[in-house]
Amino acid sequence: MEQAREHATEHATEHGTEQATITVTGMKCGSCVRHVTTALERQPGVSAAQVSLAAGAVTVSYESGLTNVAALVQSIRSLGYGASEE
Numbered sequence: 001m002e003q004a005r006e007h008a009t010e011h012a013t014e015h016g017t018e019q020a021t022i023t024v025t026g027m028k029c030g031s032c033v034r035h036v037t038t039a040l041e042r043q044p045g046v047s048a049a050q051v052s053l054a055a056g057a058v059t060v061s062y063e064s065g066l067t068n069v070a071a072l073v074q075s076i077r078s079l080g081y082g083a084s085e086e
């Protein structure tokens with residue numbers, strides 16, 4: 001996974017880095033924020049995930065050639081939180 005992320009970062013200009021905001025429900029504390037952040041940052045192609053507990057949303061920077069919003073939403077749902085694209 002780490003290699004995939006480095007690769008994604010290297011070629012970000014080649015393929016294009018995109019940003020998406022995903023609404024997340026069910027996060028209650030800083031531990032939830034860390035769970036969601038870590039899960040997203042482990043996804044291939046994701047360079048950054050910024051979770052806002054107050055807003056109930058996460059802004060994800062990802063490489064469009066390696067992942068997509070549906071996969072990111074699914075990775076959050078697999079943790080047990082609600083997620084939908086804004």
Ligand SMILES: [Cu+2]
Pocket residue numbers: 027028029030031032033
């Ligand atoms: Cu929590």
